[in-house]
Amino acid sequence: MYAYIYNKFSDFDILILASEKGLTYVDIYRNEDLTTYELNHPIMNKYIKVIDDFFKGMMPDPSIFDIKGTVFQRKVWDEVSKIPFGKTIYYQELANKIGSPNGSRAVGNALGKNPLTILIPCHRAIHKNGDKRGYSSDERLKFELLAFEKKLSDK
Known part of the structure; x- marks a missing residue:
């Protein structure tokens, strides 16, 4: 699993988690233990762009979601x-x-x-x-x- 902390919206830190298959979790970062995740892995670049695009008014393609x-x-x-x-x-x-x-x-x-x-x-x-x-x-x-x-x- 991979993680990134997105802090480009207001004063919120948004935690983004992804697997090899897609986005698994996006929520407010509340001091979660991230030691089990690889931070800032290059795979996260496409998911950071998804969040950036959202804040430009674009909804993501659900095919990139890896959720249960x-x-x-x-x-x-x-x-x-x-x-x-x-x-x-x-x-x-x-x-x-x-x-x-x-x-x-x-x-x-x-x-x-x-x-x-x-x-x-x-x-x-x-x-x-x-x-x-x-x-x-x-x-x-x-x-x-x-x-x-x-x-x-x-x-």
């Missing part, structure tokens, strides 16, 4: 990935879109297990009352990402 999840989680992650930059969706809407009208809580749980925070844009899911709280990574990151994407999409 249940069938339900994958349905949720696939659907949330269709939400354009600067837009949000209610958990209930997301549940309806995947054919689980009573599953808004399960959708929230699936988003909470998203291994590719930012790239699978779970930050774009909000509560029906407009509440943007609730983000498995860092609520401040959710607010900053939504504001950043809104500004990017308004250009």
Whole structure:
């Protein structure tokens, strides 16, 4: 496994992990023990570019992901990935879109297990009352990402 700490967005350090097959994890860096990973290996260059491109408004090709999840989680992650930059969706809407009208809580749980925070844009899911709280990574990151994407999409 390979690792890189990306620190080009706000004051957040974003940990990127990858295998030979693809991206396995993207989230806030919180002093994880990285001794089992090879830091800054050349293989990471293409994944750093993916993150750079994301911050330019480009969504990654999911074929570069090397992640595990249940069938339900994958349905949720696939659907949330269709939400354009600067837009949000209610958990209930997301549940309806995947054919689980009573599953808004399960959708929230699936988003909470998203291994590719930012790239699978779970930050774009909000509560029906407009509440943007609730983000498995860092609520401040959710607010900053939504504001950043809104500004990017308004250009």
